[in-house]
Amino acid sequence: MQQHRLPSRQHPPRPSRSRTLTGLLASAAATAGLLLTALAPGAQAVAANPYERGPAPTNASIEASRGSYATSQTSVSSLAVSGFGGGTIYYPTSTADGTFGAVVISPGFTAYQSSIAWLGPRLASQGFVVFTIDTNTTLDQPDSRGRQLLSALDYLTQRSSVRTRVDASRLGVMGHSMGGGGSLEAAKSRTSLKAAIPLTGWNTDKTWPELRTPTLVVGADGDTVAPVGTHSEPFYESLPGSLDKAYLELRGASHFTPNSSNTTIAKYSLSWLKRFIDNDTRYEQFLCPIPRPSLTIAEYRGTCPHTS
Ligand code: 9J3
Numbered sequence: 139m140q141q142h143r144l145p146s147r148q149h150p151p152r153p154s155r156s157r158t159l160t161g162l163l164a165s166a167a168a169t170a171g172l173l174l175t176a177l178a179p180g181a182q183a184v185a186a187n188p189y190e191r192g193p194a195p196t197n198a199s200i201e202a203s204r205g206s207y208a209t210s211q212t213s214v215s216s217l218a219v220s221g222f223g224g225g226t227i228y229y230p231t232s233t234a235d236g237t238f239g240a241v242v243i244s245p246g247f248t249a250y251q252s253s254i255a256w257l258g259p260r261l262a263s264q265g266f267v268v269f270t271i272d273t274n275t276t277l278d279q280p281d282s283r284g285r286q287l288l289s290a291l292d293y294l295t296q297r298s299s300v301r302t303r304v305d306a307s308r309l310g311v312m313g314h315s316m317g318g319g320g321s322l323e324a325a326k327s328r329t330s331l332k333a334a335i336p337l338t339g340w341n342t343d344k345t346w347p348e349l350r351t352p353t354l355v356v357g358a359d360g361d362t363v364a365p366v367g368t369h370s371e372p373f374y375e376s377l378p379g380s381l382d383k384a385y386l387e388l389r390g391a392s393h394f395t396p397n398s399s400n401t402t403i404a405k406y407s408l409s410w411l412k413r414f415i416d417n418d419t420r421y422e423q424f425l426c427p428i429p430r431p432s433l434t435i436a437e438y439r440g441t442c443p444h445t446s
């Protein structure tokens with residue numbers, strides 16, 4: 139009878155045992171012990187979650203203006219791409235932690251990437267490759283912005299200078315206003331996306347039962363351009379009830395609140411991206427049970443607990 143043995147440089151072959159029951163049991167126990175000893179150090183990191191990036195989060199770390207990764211950025215000329223208007227890629231400088239999930243972000247009607255630029259370093263420093271884009275024209279409508287978000291994702295994963303840093307299977311979309319409406323369009327047409335976050339989203343289409351992407355809908359209580367009653371709320375309610383979804387309504391906020399650095403937008407967007415692009419359940423604590431109304435949260439709805 140042949141003994142089962144782990145290939146190992148540290149452990150020389152053992153002498154064969156007798157074929158008694160106790161011998162077999164002892165052999166099995168020894169092999170199990172060997173397995174545990176051999177696998178424990180590596181298995182700890184791998185078995186937990188291969189997509190986790192960065193230290194265990196705290197409320198302070200998700201509210202901070204920067205995460206643990208130093209970041210770099212590279213400009214993408216509109217002349218060098220097709221299907222969208224170029225942009226800026228923000229990414230963790232280090233290659234020591236493997237690949238990262240990625241998110242592309244579209245600005246709103248008449249606006250440029252500068253209007254959502256604050257999210258670039260903010261999210262990249264937490265361990266994402268972030269691509270803030272310009273659209274082909276600033277007047278492009280949400281359906282067009284949705285296609286442009288997907289073109290930008292394809293550019294990012296297939297042609298960009300940072301493509302080897304990106305895990306092309308773990309991608310998300312965000313956007314402001316018509317860009318947020320575009321993020322819903324993108325998720326509708328590419329159900330493999332892992333996360334979508336429309337920020338004070340605007341769209342003439344109010345119903346999104348086709349989405350299969352975990353979606354965080356962010357509205358603003360004082361939005362008169364895309365009022366929550368005719369935009370974010372119906373968007374959220376029309377998403378499948380079986381979906382991991384949430385509705386965050388910012389308190390004391392306007393349509394343009396997502397255009398400046400905002401802690402509430404950042405902490406819940408980051409938690410959503412971490413939870414669903416990185417499958418990082420360490421962030422579940424910030425999403426479930428659903429956050430209570432506060433100085434900055436007018437209302438929060440969600441399907442909790444989230445599935446894996
Ligand atoms: O992207 C947006 O800010 C959409 C809001 C808007 O101006 O819609 C009117 C056409």
Ligand code: ZN
Pocket residue numbers: 343344345346347
């Ligand atoms: Zn619809």
